[in-house]
Amino acid sequence: xxxPTPVVDHLLATADREWRALGINRSDRTTLSADLxxxxxAAAADGFDPAQLVGADPAGFALRVAEEAGxxxxxxxxxxxxGAATAGALLAMVVGFLxxxxxxxxxxxxxxxxxxxHVPIWLAAAVFYGGVAAAAVTGAVLTVRIGLxxxxxxxxxxxxxxxxxPPAVAASIAAAVALGWSFxxxxxxVIMAAEAAIVLGGFLAATTLARRWSVRTAA
Amino acid sequence: MWRMIPAEEGPEAASERQAQLxxxxxxxxxxxxxxxEPAHGYELVRRLDTAGFGTxxxxxxxxxxxxxxxxxxxxxxxxxxxxxxxxxxxRLTETGHERLRSWSEQWVHFAGVVNATIAVRPPKPGxxxxxxxxxx
Numbered sequence: 001x002x003x004p005t006p007v008v009d010h011l012l013a014t015a016d017r018e019w020r021a022l023g024i025n026r027s028d029r030t031t032l033s034a035d036l037x038x039x040x041x042a043a044a045a046d047g048f049d050p051a052q053l054v055g056a057d058p059a060g061f062a063l064r065v066a067e068e069a070g071x072x073x074x075x076x077x078x079x080x081x082x083g084a085a086t087a088g089a090l091l092a093m094v095v096g097f098l099x100x101x102x103x104x105x106x107x108x109x110x111x112x113x114x115x116x117x118h119v120p121i122w123l124a125a126a127v128f129y130g131g132v133a134a135a136a137v138t139g140a141v142l143t144v145r146i147g148l149x150x151x152x153x154x155x156x157x158x159x160x161x162x163x164x165x166p167p168a169v170a171a172s173i174a175a176a177v178a179l180g181w182s183f184x185x186x187x188x189x190v191i192m193a194a195e196a197a198i199v200l201g202g203f204l205a206a207t208t209l210a211r212r213w214s215v216r217t218a219a
Numbered sequence: 220m221w222r223m224i225p226a227e228e229g230p231e232a233a234s235e236r237q238a239q240l241x242x243x244x245x246x247x248x249x250x251x252x253x254x255x256e257p258a259h260g261y262e263l264v265r266r267l268d269t270a271g272f273g274t275x276x277x278x279x280x281x282x283x284x285x286x287x288x289x290x291x292x293x294x295x296x297x298x299x300x301x302x303x304x305x306x307x308x309x310r311l312t313e314t315g316h317e318r319l320r321s322w323s324e325q326w327v328h329f330a331g332v333v334n335a336t337i338a339v340r341p342p343k344p345g346x347x348x349x350x351x352x353x354x355x
Binding site: 035036038039041042043044045046047048053054055057060061064065067068069070 | 259260261276277278281282283285286289297300302303304305306307
């Protein structure tokens with residue numbers, strides 16, 4: 001028989017991963033884990049092998065324990081959330097791009113800037129890309145909120161997305177710009193794909209984090 | 220067009236059938252075993268074996284105890300152990316005793332109906348319907 005405590009620790013870690021994946025909140029996980037630990041450690045002290053008791057499928061065992069314990073769980077549905085957010089962001093980005101271009105045309109037609117006024121290029125770029133990014137974030141949040149309205153804790157997720165996405169997207173854009181700047185902004189497919197991947201990565205990471213936050217704090 | 224499958228049963232099929240039958244009454248049996256004397260989870264596995272159910276895994280028993288505990292039918296208490304940490308011992312609550320009585324009555328009635336249904340009876344003359352399947 002193996003040493004009890006590491007075996008019990010290993011089994012509980014496996015069970016906890018399963019319970020996390022099921023979206024069981026921390027408080028319930030702590031209770032389930034403490035109960036199971038007491039059982040297995042006592043069993044080990046009485047000469048039973050905890051691994052043999054739990055069986056060959058500790059994750060399945062953890063699932064059955066959670067089901068029978070009736071603990072509250074929130075299915076994370078990461079795939080659906082990420083898909084809806086990405087689709088909403090892409091659509092809103094196109095719309096936002098057209099709106100910003102249109103607004104620019106209207107403003108140019110309506111107003112003449114004083115000759116002495118010099119608008120720095122970085123400010124113009126920030127307003128342009130900032131406007132498009134804001135539209136994309138709004139589109140992502142609204143699509144998740146409305147499109148997945150029947151999913152549990154989705155309002156909470158949308159609120160956390162509204163909180164996390166702006167800084168994440170801003171930081172990602174800054175990182176992408178830094179990458180482009182370091183190569184003197186070449187228009188090569190590799191560099192442009194890398195820049196897009198950085199922004200998309202930041203977006204997806206923030207969305208995942210928002211959903212995870214909601215699921216883990218579910219009561 | 221369907222064909223009748225011969226009812227050949229190996230040990231695996233018999234074991235699966237046993238598991239199916241047990242699934243519907245294992246919670247009641249656990250209550251009954253705990254009504255005799257409080258026990259910890261893995262002791263219940265041994266008692267089930269001794270009672271004649273064969274090997275019922277701890278992986279089946281522990282989740283069920285968790286459910287019985289959630290329903291308030293069993294309560295647990297820590298019992299000092301000379302071998303190591305205190306052991307969690309389960310005992311029936313008053314509600315558990317009442318539920319066991321109720322389930323037992325239901326089971327006795329149900330088992331009576333099943334027994335009466337499957338009791339071996341001599342076939343009635345002319346009741347052989349094999350010819351009905353002959354053309355299939």
